[in-house]
Amino acid sequence: MIEEINHLNEEQLHKKILLKKGFMAALPIVLGYFPIAITYGVLAAQAGISLIELTAMSILVYAGAAQFMGVSMITVGAGSLEIIIATFVLNFRHFVMSLSFANRTRGLQAKWKVPLSLGLTDESFSIASLHTKEAEQTNGGYFYAALIISAYASWVIGSFLGGMLGDVIPATLSQSMGIALYAMFIGLLIPSVKKEIRYGYVAGLAMIFNYIFSYTFSIDQGWSIVCSTLLASLIGVFIIRGKTM
Amino acid sequence: MVFIIIGMSLVTMIPRFLPIFIIDRIPFPKWVNQWLDIIPYAALGALIFPGVLSVIPDKPWIGLTGAVIAVILAIVRANVIIVVLGSTLTVFLFLML
Incomplete structure (x- = not known):
């Protein structure tokens, strides 16, 4: 009891x-x-x-x-x-x-x-x-x-x-x-990158894609974030291949 | 107005909860699981840049400096709250100058 x-x-x-x-x-x-x-x-x-x-x-x-x-x-x-x-x-x-x-x-x-x-x-x-x-x-x-x-x-x-x-x-x-919210995203990303630099490469790729999509091709902000996130993480699968997730 | 609010609500809420049912019903191959697991890091990248440049729309360098301060604070293992406050204070000081 x-x-x-x-x-x-x-x-x-x-x-x-x-x-x-x-x-x-x-x-x-x-x-x-x-x-x-x-x-x-x-x-x-x-x-x-x-x-x-x-x-x-x-x-x-x-x-x-x-x-x-x-x-x-x-x-x-x-x-x-x-x-x-x-x-x-x-x-x-x-x-x-x-x-x-x-x-x-x-x-x-x-x-x-x-x-x-x-x-x-x-x-x-x-x-x-x-x-x-x-x-x-x-x-x-x-x-x-x-x-x-x-x-x-x-x-x-x-x-x-x-x-x-x-x-x-x-x-x-x-x-x-x-x-504030950008600083928060940075504060969340950096510790992960310190543990595994390849996450940093993925984030960096997403930044470059997002920049190119939104500035060079003037794609809508919404689609630009979706496309750059999907593309960078897909490439990330190959970058991180072999490592157990 | 009510139609706009309900409409905006539906097109926002449906994409948010639909994945719950997709995940439970469709078995993904391993590489798709890996892809989904890396998405948060890619999303963080896309959410940070180039958006951070438009914090003060006519002065992109202020947002950039605030971001650099946030990176430095995060590298020295400051708590996320400290990172946020330090970065905000930096932008505030630039605006006061």
């Missing part, structure tokens, strides 16, 4: 630890999303979108770049269908990311998979896919849930506050915070 209670407590404790770990891992995203979400709220309100609508967009769409694009297209009077198609193109990269994430977290319980996949963004995908050992643990879903919900909350709350209060962050500061 007592042993059983101890076991239960242990499991509760383990879940709590995983939740806390997930939240800590999300902290850079929370920090990075917040000022961008406020800016989105401000711009959307200026475009004449109501507070409820702009917050609903953050809750239901939850894709930063697409929401900024949506707002600017609404401002210039673009058609609804045009906006929806452009959103699809811009966000199609999440299909590729979700495919990779689902492949890396096959051990995760089925009930977690769909809700977690709905919260995948560039940022939560990057952090989640560099933490794959949590997926092997019992209750590993708690880690990813805490990670994804923290980021989501930051985005939704920030959008709402931006729409309601307007510019609460001084312009210079919010402009400076524009580098």
